[in-house]
Amino acid sequence: MNSIVINIGNTNIRFGLFDDDNCDISWVINTKPYKTTDELYVQILMLYQTYKIDVENIDKIIIGSVVPQLTKVVASGIKKIHSKVPIIVDRNTPSGVIPKSKQMGTDIYANLVAAHNLYPGSKKIILDFGTALTASCLDENGETLGVIIAPGIVTSLNSLIQGTAQLPEIELVKPKSVLGLDTISCMQSGMVYGFLGMVEGFIDRINDEVNDNCFVIATGGVSHVYKPLTDKINIGDRLHTLKGLYFLGKDL
Numbered sequence: 013m014n015s016i017v018i019n020i021g022n023t024n025i026r027f028g029l030f031d032d033d034n035c036d037i038s039w040v041i042n043t044k045p046y047k048t049t050d051e052l053y054v055q056i057l058m059l060y061q062t063y064k065i066d067v068e069n070i071d072k073i074i075i076g077s078v079v080p081q082l083t084k085v086v087a088s089g090i091k092k093i094h095s096k097v098p099i100i101v102d103r104n105t106p107s108g109v110i111p112k113s114k115q116m117g118t119d120i121y122a123n124l125v126a127a128h129n130l131y132p133g134s135k136k137i138i139l140d141f142g143t144a145l146t147a148s149c150l151d152e153n154g155e156t157l158g159v160i161i162a163p164g165i166v167t168s169l170n171s172l173i174q175g176t177a178q179l180p181e182i183e184l185v186k187p188k189s190v191l192g193l194d195t196i197s198c199m200q201s202g203m204v205y206g207f208l209g210m211v212e213g214f215i216d217r218i219n220d221e222v223n224d225n226c227f228v229i230a231t232g233g234v235s236h237v238y239k240p241l242t243d244k245i246n247i248g249d250r251l252h253t254l255k256g257l258y259f260l261g262k263d264l
Contacts, residue, residue, distance in 0.1 A: 020077035074261030122256030
């Protein structure tokens with residue numbers, strides 16, 4: 013069965029083509045500026061052509077969103093293309109995970125669901141390096157142990173640049189040294205090693221609180237920058253949230 017899975021986030025909308033449980037192709041468009049149904053219709057069709065996706069071969073479309081004002085717009089565009097109503101999943105969609113909160117975002121819930129399905133048998137921490145930086149924790153039985161929400165890395169960097177007169181835009185990469193002597197390397201050190209320290213601190217404190225050594229998954233926008241710099245993250249998977257949405261919708 014072929015499915016298109018769509019994750020509508022605050023910064024990006026990620027699409028994935030799933031052949032059964034495998035995501036073969038994935039692509040991303042900007043969430044902002046918000047688009048109309050007609051604009052999305054054209055943009056999605058063009059990307060389908062680029063990735064040689066045959067609309068007739070798609071059996072199911074699954075949407076998860078943390079941007080309510082875009083959910084119906086994307087769903088309408090998809091319905092126009094596929095002539096079928098997409099499945100919209102959220103924290104109320106049944107799964108093997110117990111959310112334990114009526115405030116949990118769809119993305120965090122999907123992260124927990126993916127971890128529960130893909131990495132059974134241990135407590136897990138999922139770090140999502142998105143618009144917000146989140147750390148969510150799950151036990152072996154699918155029970156949610158809790159979540160941390162902090163400012164996102166790119167969100168914080170943009171705030172720093174916009175709030176100062178002389179700090180430039182920078183590429184978010186590991187600097188040559190911790191101590192910099194020019195503005196760009198100083199900022200790179202602060203953004204990379206500052207947030208790395210925060211992430212490692214989250215992991216240590218969560219492990220202490222749940223009295224275990226959790227399996228750690230990193231996903232989201234800039235996770236690839238941080239994963240190689242620490243041995244506290246076990247695996248990086250940019251499609252982790254998308255996989256969670258797939259598991260939520262596959263049997264509906």
